[in-house]
Amino acid sequence: MTIECHLDIQGVSKHFGGVQAIGDVSLQVHRGEIVSVIGPNGAGKTTLLNMISGFYHPDSGSILLADRDISRHSPSRIATLGVARTFQNIALFRGMTVLDNLMLGRHVHMRTGALSAMLRFGPALREEVQHREVVEDVIEFLDIQPLRKQPAGALAYGLQKRVELGRALAAHPQVLLLDEPMGGMNIEEKEDMARFILDVNDEWGTTIVLIEHDMGVVMDISGRVVVLDLGQKIAEGTPDEVKEAPEVIKAYLGTQAAN
Amino acid sequence: MISRESGVFQTSYEGDMALYTLPLARNTTRVVVALLVLLPIPLMMANNEHLMSIVTTIALAAIGAIGLNILVGYTGQISIGQGAFMMVGGYTAAILSSRYGMPFWFGILAGGCTTALVGTLFGIPSLRIKGLYLAIATLAAQLIIEWVINHVPWISGGAQSSIYVDNPELFGFEFNTEFRRYYLVLVVFLLAFFGAQNLVRGRIGRAFIAIRDRDIAAEIIGVNLFRYKLLAFAISSFYAGVAGALWTYYLRIANYENFVLVVSIEYLAMIIIGGLGSVLGAVFGAIFIKLFPIALDLTVVSVSEGVFGIPYQDVANFLANMQLFLFGALIIFFLTVEPEGLARMWEHVKRYFRLWPYSY
Ligand SMILES: Nc1ncnc2c1ncn2[C@@H]1O[C@H](COP(=O)(O)OP(=O)(O)OP(=O)(O)O)[C@@H](O)[C@H]1O
Ligand SMILES: [Mg+2]
Numbered sequence: 001m002t003i004e005c006h007l008d009i010q011g012v013s014k015h016f017g018g019v020q021a022i023g024d025v026s027l028q029v030h031r032g033e034i035v036s037v038i039g040p041n042g043a044g045k046t047t048l049l050n051m052i053s054g055f056y057h058p059d060s061g062s063i064l065l066a067d068r069d070i071s072r073h074s075p076s077r078i079a080t081l082g083v084a085r086t087f088q089n090i091a092l093f094r095g096m097t098v099l100d101n102l103m104l105g106r107h108v109h110m111r112t113g114a115l116s117a118m119l120r121f122g123p124a125l126r127e128e129v130q131h132r133e134v135v136e137d138v139i140e141f142l143d144i145q146p147l148r149k150q151p152a153g154a155l156a157y158g159l160q161k162r163v164e165l166g167r168a169l170a171a172h173p174q175v176l177l178l179d180e181p182m183g184g185m186n187i188e189e190k191e192d193m194a195r196f197i198l199d200v201n202d203e204w205g206t207t208i209v210l211i212e213h214d215m216g217v218v219m220d221i222s223g224r225v226v227v228l229d230l231g232q233k234i235a236e237g238t239p240d241e242v243k244e245a246p247e248v249i250k251a252y253l254g255t256q257a258a259n
Numbered sequence: 260m261i262s263r264e265s266g267v268f269q270t271s272y273e274g275d276m277a278l279y280t281l282p283l284a285r286n287t288t289r290v291v292v293a294l295l296v297l298l299p300i301p302l303m304m305a306n307n308e309h310l311m312s313i314v315t316t317i318a319l320a321a322i323g324a325i326g327l328n329i330l331v332g333y334t335g336q337i338s339i340g341q342g343a344f345m346m347v348g349g350y351t352a353a354i355l356s357s358r359y360g361m362p363f364w365f366g367i368l369a370g371g372c373t374t375a376l377v378g379t380l381f382g383i384p385s386l387r388i389k390g391l392y393l394a395i396a397t398l399a400a401q402l403i404i405e406w407v408i409n410h411v412p413w414i415s416g417g418a419q420s421s422i423y424v425d426n427p428e429l430f431g432f433e434f435n436t437e438f439r440r441y442y443l444v445l446v447v448f449l450l451a452f453f454g455a456q457n458l459v460r461g462r463i464g465r466a467f468i469a470i471r472d473r474d475i476a477a478e479i480i481g482v483n484l485f486r487y488k489l490l491a492f493a494i495s496s497f498y499a500g501v502a503g504a505l506w507t508y509y510l511r512i513a514n515y516e517n518f519v520l521v522v523s524i525e526y527l528a529m530i531i532i533g534g535l536g537s538v539l540g541a542v543f544g545a546i547f548i549k550l551f552p553i554a555l556d557l558t559v560v561s562v563s564e565g566v567f568g569i570p571y572q573d574v575a576n577f578l579a580n581m582q583l584f585l586f587g588a589l590i591i592f593f594l595t596v597e598p599e600g601l602a603r604m605w606e607h608v609k610r611y612f613r614l615w616p617y618s619y
Contacts, residue, residue, distance in 0.1 A: 076478050079479060079480055079481030080481050085479060091473055091475070091476035095468075096469075104477075104480055105480060106462075107480055107482055112463070114463055117458050117461040118454035118457050124461065132276065167480065
């Protein structure tokens, strides 16, 4: 039996000035898997995600998305290949309505040119309506119906995180990268978010790479966990395996156990 | 007829996404368009060509301002070159019509397309630089274009840098009066206005706003910055080119003095005062900037002559300075107090009346 490798990260490194943010990290993510990346602050988790989404290019190594090398692609190109993400510090378009933010998530699937957009009948209008229907499904899925016409920047923090997830989901991504989707949330919001992530994975088979600090959540929802410390991968395995690994206890859980 | 927001529910996504979702707004728009169409009748009866020419000038300016707002207000790419881009359109049309006998509609389209090309070219630096640096790059575009048009005899047609054209003509109908030319401008204005309104609320408009608000996030969700910034320059310069060409046919002369640096700054003032990132705001700005000097003239002259008995000649100089001073003050006022300009004020008025008379 072969499990298809969806995202194949092969020995990537990235440094900023003298700081080695990621040093020779390899990681394979299979189609339909939920993989969590954990590690202390500054471990290089966000940097790894930034390289997958094309925001940074690795100094060395390569990243394959379904066997295609994307390590030199621009972020917009990678988005069109079916990768969507959320940010550690929410990056919504604050002045736009929730609806427009989600419609922007559909951008990669829309085609209308300038001239037909200006006339806005026939194909242009049909396209808007068709994508609006997709967006409405996402709105219903995330249970944010009352927020449609509200400016995204005016929402409470937890809801902004949810809308940002919605924008990524609207793209119907093959691969979803989530950078601390539950950061700063209360328990109830975290539970909601965890359920959304599991449902997305369940219903659409989306491959998910998740960065999260809350160990409880990580252990609950991920199929596999990867531990980074100081830019190195120090452990990898099922949640239970990782929990037991001595390196992890030392580098990461150790700090909590000591408290 | 007069239905307000309460009680109006959209039952389809088409309805919900229409430009004017409320019957009242839709009707207001129809009334305004009808008034614009009928406007020449009373003016013709009063034989008031002067007033007609003011309205035409405003509509012309509005086309250029809408175009600039797509670039600056919606996409966040500042440009001090709108005047020069209009110049490209104006001279393209003049050359095509005066030397090659092309009809005016062709001159307008060709003026728009040529300018779109030139604008895209000068937009390339926007891929690397932002803000003040981009402003300076577009300022350079203004000066380069001005210089080229002035110094290449083939383009400017010699000493005065002026090219004369005939009255535009369509199927034997000559636009040979102020009132007829108004209709020509009005049709293009309405196309430009509604075209822009449609553009900005669809896929492309959202991408423009995304670039303006957070270019990194825009790119991550798949907006190709390279393509969309250049598209914004292309569309904006297309509008400028069309406005410049129309201007030429309206005046029956292409003259670079109509498009110098001060004109570019005037257009920036229009969209700042009218409202950055608002199509209607660009129109408000055009109205304001074109009417303001006229209104100021009238007041100062009537006060100085009527109240103080000073003849007009003695205040003319003062008036010119006064205008500049007040312009500056207004721009600072809008930038600091109401950055969203007249369009925002209009929203406040509308919101007030939407619930009126039950304000709470
Ligand atoms: N653009 C950058 N310029 C310079 N240094 C950077 C940059 N991005 C990240 N770094 C550095 O790289 C290292 C890894 O940062 P990264 O943001 O990837 O960590 P992280 O694991 O996401 O941490 P956190 O849990 O705090 O989000 C840090 O030392 C950080 O200071
Ligand atoms: Mg991080």
